Each structure stands twice: as structure tokens, then as C-alpha cells.
Amino acid sequence: MIRVSELTKRFDKLAVDRISFEVARGEVVGFLGPNGAGKTTTIRVLTGYHPATSGKAWIAGHDVEQASLQARQQIGYLPENVPIYPELRVVEFLRYRAALKGVPAKQRRLAVDRAMQKADIQDVARKLVGNVSRGYRQRVGLADALVANPPILILDEPTSGLDPNQRRRIKQVVRDLAAEHTILFSSHILGEVQDVSSRILVIHRGTLRADGPPDELVLRAVGRSVHVTARCTPGQLDEVVRGTPGLRSEAAEPAKQDGYATCQGTAEPGADPTQALGDRLLAAGIAVRELRVSVPTLEEYFTLMTEGSDRHEEAALAAVAAPEVHS
């Protein structure tokens, strides 16, 4: 439904650098990245607000530049800050938007009612848009995105600036919508993306860093951490743990309790050494008091993908900037 190929957008500096991805029908894809990573720029190219500097993008088979109007007809778009006309009532605003999006006059009332119901804003229908709270305003924006019942929804930071309750409601709405729409939504709040999306795209400094289901991506990139406490000497434990394939461990130490040793390690990304470690401990006749394996969080992954690469890039820049030493 959405296809992006080698998309580049340059303002004064490069905002998006040759990113490519696809979103299939019915998928809910989270677009993840720190502030200023290029999420909004990519979304604006997809919605026809900015032309791409190079590369192509298609919405439901329509080129977003060559067939912009047809592409825009397939999209319901919720911008990051929902700017709406404060002098109109919510229902007037939605009727106007429905008309603008070409909903036939006879179906308009029904379309507006349905969108308000989906976004759960019937109780503010007669209020002036300028007078509703931020949470409601965000949902009015969502109702606007839904009003023409487009097959594709593009939501840019739908929960930014909302309190936890409002966030939960929006998340619930997005989950409910997933049954009928293809959704691309951006966020820098990790929990949200993990809860709602079946797949994530990680963008950082304008480049696409990862693409896949969130759990899989996390496990592929960050190893599980392993913690063992057993009845033996640190030396015995060391021997067993270090010999486990796919596990890097620190030196074992005596535990607080006499006669016990404790050891921590990190598994190779993608590997699950729990079974192997258990077998080895059993074979060595060591009584295990605790064997804890923790699955890494998306947050750890995100830090690794973004902050880690920052450090890497800064180091690279520093290396370039450093004067060469001639021997």
C-alpha cells in the first residue's frame, strides 16, 4: 500500500537520506526515531506536502508526485500538531473536511457521525474547536483523518503532548482501526510503538536503521542478559558459564550467602543460551538457586540504535578532525 524507494529530501541540510521501505495492506507499522530524525519529513513527502529531492514514493500504486491527487485520496493524515479552525464547531469542521475530501453530500452526515464515533468525540460535537482540550483536539484530528474512510492512515506522533489516560485512549483507537486500515504511525515513545504495531521502522539522522517486528529486532540486536547464582565456588561457576556457547560472562564472584557464587553474562544477540547453561550446570552437578534471563526492552534497543550510533559517529568525526601525526 505504501512503497518508498531511495527517498531523499534535502532542505538546507539532508533531512532524509535514501530510505526505502514498504508497508503491506493491513499492516500497522510504527515509524520510530528520536526528534529530528526525519520521520515528519518522510511523512510529509508521502502526504504530498513536500516534494522529494530524489527517489520515489507510491501510495496504493499512485506516485505521490505524478498522481498526487489520487495518492492523497487514499490517505487519512493526522499531522503532529493538529491545527484546526478555532472558530468552527467540531461537527462543522468535520463536515467541511468531509466535503473537501469528496465525500458525497448525502453520505456526509453519516461519515462524520461514524468518524466521531470511532474517535470517541461525540460529546464535543457542538463545541468550538478552539475550546476543546488538547486530547480532544488530537482526536478531532483523528476523526478528520478517518472521515473519508481512506484505506491508509498516516499518523504523525498521534499521542505527543497527551497525558497517560489520553494516550491510552488514542492507542486503543489505533488498535481498533488496525482491522480496517493500513496504518503508518510515527512516535518517539517506545511503549506505544511496541503495543500497537506489528512492525517497526527505525529512522535516525535521515537513514533507515532497522525494519522488522519489534521483538525480533530487539532480540536480534541486543543479547539477553543472564544472571546465575549457584552452590559452588566462583571458579567452578566461571568454568561452567564461560564454556557455554553464545554467552559472554563477567568473572564469577562469591555471593552474599556463604557457599554460593554468582555470575552475570550477556548472550550473543539472537542467541538463547538458557537451555545450554542449565544443562551444563546440571552436568557439573551444581545446585542452582537462581537462573534469571531477562529479555531486552525496546528502549535498550532504541538507545543502542540511536545513542550508540551517535557516539560512533562522533568518534568518527573526531578522528577526522584530529590532526594527523607524522612520524
Added chain:
Amino acid sequence: MNGAWVTFRKEMLTYCVSPVSWMIAVVFYLLRGFELTFLTQWFGYQRGDPDVFVSATYNSSSTALMVMFVPGLLTMRCFAEERRTGSMEMLMTAPVRDGGVVIGKWLAATMFYALLWLPSALLLHVLEYGPFLDTDLAFGPVFAAYLGMFLLSSMLIAFGCFASSLTDNVLLAALLSIVFDFALMRVPGQLAAQFGDLGDSYYVRELLDKFDVMSNFRDWFARGLIDTSQVAFYLGGVMFFLFLTTVSVASRRVA
């Protein structure tokens, strides 16, 4: 043209609920009311000629207010406000053509402007029943004067839309528009006078004559004369500025 029609309806609604529109109407009618009182007293005394009356009315300060300030004030929000609040993004990502949006906004401002003018015709009607005029008020000059005013204003409003598309500062948009309107009313007349002194070039004079909207108004429309070349000039001006506005709005996508 669905976009133009939908935009027109929404803009008309916005004008109707906007306090600025009503303030303009109040100031205009207060001023016009004072002028009419003054003129009827004067005419009542002079037993004046209705043609002179029409001409005098349209040379009045309330007319100058409507021509110089009101197009800018009505159109200042058209695009500048949309850009300032960010609603331009929602508008431009909706499946409508830029040209349709521009036409819709211009048409709404022009229609609202015409609605502001319309009740002033009733003031003229009042005169017919009073002991102010020797003869009946001639329909021709009144109609032509209103038509002329409508055409001139349509062009000024089209410029106002263009000015509003250039900036996200509403006041700057209004100022640009007011300066343009003022210049159009004063500069060509002055230049024509200068050229008269410097010797005559037929084409330059013809061109200046077309741009000298106030004297066109005074010498032609207010006397009941409709010159098709002037009508074409104003309509051409409308199209020119609407085209520029569309280009300006479309170019904002690139920024």
C-alpha cells in the same frame, strides 16, 4: 471544482462568524450614514442633480475606506493565517487542487465584500422617497457604479489573496495589500499628470489610463458608462493575481 465550492462555503462561514467582518461593516455604515446625512442636507438645499449625487457618493471617504483598506483586511487571513497556525498542511494534503482552494477563498472574500456593499444601495433608495432630488435617481449610473466597484474590488481582493500567500504574518499581508491598493488609486493618476507635462506618448497614456482606476471610476462607471476594455482590464487583473497566488501557494510545497 469541488475544492473551490467547499472552500468558498467554509470561508463564507468564517467571514460571517469573524468579528473583524462585523467591525468593518459597522465602521463602513457609520461613515456612510454620516456622509449621507451631510449629502442629503446639502442636496436638499441645492436640489441637486442625481448624477452628481452618485458621483459624489462614490468619491466619498467611506468609499475610499472600502477600496483602500477593506480588501486587505478581508483577505489578510486567507493563507497567512493558515500558514501561521499550520492548517495549511491539512489543506494541502487534502485531495484538492491548489487552484480550487485559491478560487474558493477569493470568491468568498469577493462575495462577502459585495454583501457588505449591498445594503448601501438601500440608502440610495431612501433618497427617492425624500424631498432631496429633483428627478428620480437614474438606475443606470447606480448599477454601473456598483458594477465598477465590484470589478475593482475583485481585482484588489485577488491581490490581497496573493499578498496573504506570500507571508505567514497576517498584519504584513494586510499592509502589503493596503499599500498596493493605495498606490493603485494614487500613483497612475499622478504619473499621468507628469506625462502630460513631459509630452505625450499615446501608448503610455493609454496604459496609465487603464491603471488609473479612480478616474476610470469617476469618468465612466459613476456616469453609467461601461467600457468593455475596462471590464476586461479588471477581469484580467483578477486572473493574473489568482494565477500568481496559485503559483505562490504551490511553491510553498517546495519550501
